[in-house]
């Protein structure tokens with residue numbers, strides 16, 4: 001087959017790494033010089049004024065340098081506020097690679113033969129495609145699983161089953177009183193896994209009844225990427241007690257934040273005089289402010305919604321066309337394409353085969369990410385300024401790679 005894409009000067013990059021918002025926007029490189037001295041001195045204060053983009057209750061912002069550091073601080077806050085130790089997170093969750101957060105991260109590659117991250121307990125991930133339950137209305141997405149169910153649109157038996165599992169964790173694996181529960185609104189590293197609608201709301205109530213606080217890790221989902229809302233937690237109709245964010249906040253610059261209520265911040269202050277040399281440095285703040293302005297001025301959240309939905313629906317058509325595309329899921333510009341051996345068994349397509357498809361995409365000028373336990377899911381989270389013609393290109397390349405793969409299989 002002729003690789004007509006080769007004339008491209010550079011590949012189209014749809015991977016989850018930075019830069020998250022834009023490719024290279026001139027406005028961002030101007031960020032520092034555009035920021036006035038007054039604004040800079042404001043930003044170097046440890047407490048920032050409430051950010052326009054957050055609901056009123058989160059009045060305290062701690063600026064740090066990475067997502068892992070933000071989650072470490074959130075863990076400490078949860079424990080300081082609750083006076084408890086145990087923290088629950090989902091299997092498949094990725095919350096960081098630092099000694100403390102490795103306890104929350106439940107991905108095999110990050111589990112080691114060394115002690116670390118004590119007091120963390122995994123619970124079943126309510127994955128409506130690969131998990132034991134899930135049907136045709138579970139997800140907040142224009143694309144549902146190929147599994148059928150008999151639930152009415154406003155009830156979800158899968159959600160109820162997964163909540164029973166969550167209760168089971170609460171009654172078997174943690175102390176009576178817990179410190180908290182961490183969740184990504186959509187799991188990123190685990191292959192863009194979405195939970196059934198209503199799950200987080202009920203889980204949050206159960207956690208609070210045990211004295212714990214609820215933490216949303218918005219490192220991948222925040223800043224308008226999901227299109228319909230600025231924050232992923234809003235898509236679940238919940239208000240977490242702590243929100244952590246990184247990646248998109250600085251469009252590739254090392255910056256992260258933890259946002260919480262004054263009560264929780266006070267509990268932390270009783271235990272720790274929080275200090276961070278580089279967190280909230282003037283350069284990071286100038287870039288963070290520029291990012292927020294660009295998102296607003298260039299309607300990037302709306303772009304995520306429109307172009308993301310366009311892309312999701314186009315990839316969903318490939319699922320109907322190809323037996324090896326088992327699931328297409330996601331929201332806005334966070335999309336997962338899970339590869340299977342066939343749609344009946346839904347066993348993961350072997351890694352070597354997914355590698356070949358991945359390589360073919362790369363040779364045709366398309367960079368995508370990978371995720372899930374067996375690395376069987378392609379992850380797509382491009383810059384939020386992506387256009388429909390770029391999506392058309394990406395989908396055509398992906399289609400060609402799948403066709404080539406089916407031809408190889410048939411030989």
Ligand SMILES: Cc1ncc(COP(=O)(O)O)c(C=O)c1O
Pocket residue numbers: 065066067068069071094095096097184188189217218219220246247
């Ligand atoms: C959901 C989530 N949380 C936390 C982190 C850790 O962020 P960092 O790599 O900035 O430490 C990541 C990184 O990929 C992530 O995806």
